[in-house]
Amino acid sequence: MNVNEISELVPGVPKGLEIGLRNYWYPIVQSEELGQGKPIGIQCLGENLVVWRDDRGFPAVLSDRCPHRSAKLSLGRVLEGKLQCALHGLRFDSGGQCVLIPWEANDSPSLNEVHARSYPAEELGGYIWAYLGDAAKFPPPPLTDEVPEELNHADEFLWFRMPTEVWQTNWLLAIDGGDGFHAVILHAETQAVTDGSWQGGSPQAATAPLAERRVKIVQTSYGVRGVATDRDGKPIHHGHLLEVKGDRFLFPCISTNVIRPVPGVEPYVSRLWQFPIDDSRCIIQRFAVQRAPTTEARERWAKLFTEVVGPRFKSISREDAMIAESQGDLVTARTNEHLFEPDISMYEVRQRIRDAFLAQLSGNRMAPSKNSLVWPIA
Ligand code: FES
Ligand SMILES: [Fe+2]
Known part of the structure; x- marks a missing residue:
């Protein structure tokens, strides 16, 4: 898009900037706020996110919307280190890949058809950090x-x-x-x-x-x-x-x-x-x-x-x-x-x-x- 075509919300504020600068690392929650087993739902940069820990305790951040029928994933639970949707039980790994559809075989090809959007996440200094943006277009620099x-x-x-x-x-x-x-x-x-x-x-x-x-x-x-x-x-x-x-x-x-x-x-x-x-x-x-x-x-x-x-x-x-x-x-x-x-x-x-x-x-x-x-x- 041509920069000259950008409309402004108010002089000096291009539309979209009011909900933040994407493609940076943000300290979205503090370590103590995120326990094991129970995901939390937050909103950042205008987007609903679910934050949880996998079985090794590493943080994961996904878009808070089940790709099946849009239930909030933050209403779900962490089972066997994966995030399970509360509604019909689809399970996702920390990369957003679907790893279980309860009514399908373990190697069902349907698993590859559903993905939850994921964001790079790390824990450092008492904060859970998420790189909120388009990692394909702007690859995340090392958090450090x-x-x-x-x-x-x-x-x-x-x-x-x-x-x-x-x-x-x-x-x-x-x-x-x-x-x-x-x-x-x-x-x-x-x-x-x-x-x-x-x-x-x-x-x-x-x-x-x-x-x-x-x-x-x-x-x-x-x-x-x-x-x-x-x-x-x-x-x-x-x-x-x-x-x-x-x-x-x-x-x-x-x-x-x-x-x-x-x-x-x-x-x-x-x-x-x-x-x-x-x-x-x-x-x-x-x-x-x-x-x-x-x-x-x-x-x-x-x-x-x-x-x-x-x-x-x-x-x-x-x-x-x-x-x-x-x-x-x-x-x-x-x-x-x-x-x-x-x-x-x-x-x-x-x-x-x-x-x-x-x-x-x-x-x-x-x-x-x-x-x-x-x-x-x-
Ligand atoms: S809406 Fe999540 S499993 Fe159906
Ligand atoms: Fe002040």
């Missing part, structure tokens, strides 16, 4: 090449996963919400802390209340960033986003932020995925990570993540979700906006997402850049 480096080195890094979340908003609005200058206002109460060094325990709230806050816009190699100051322009600690090199946004939907949680400690890295369930809901996966190769470092970071970062992520997520959900549907929100200069970094991310979508229509797939995927990030 397109996830943050730390997930391939569990002995060297410690990451702290937050539970899977669902936001009632379009994924593009969720990603817009990652701009670098809202945190000092929206997250003012939950981010700012006093300027004393952290000695353990929860941080104290900053002394300058919201009414006293102002924002200083700083241009960094990492995009626009807002720094919290008091009325006189004196910086206030607000769980600082640091000025670093690299890419803050990576395909398909990974946001990376380097954050100093409280004064007196090294920064950690926040990784965030925001991808569509459908055009009005999205899945959020988020973790905090730091290099922690020794027992001492692991204990220190586990404490910091548990006491400071976890509760803060929870508040941040609640606040970000509340805002994104308040903006209405994608078309309404984008049609009624009035952008200012600091919105430029967010706008550039929008353009990159659109470019990746259009590139696929011409047969090109844009891989996530290695900047920010591999360490050192700062």
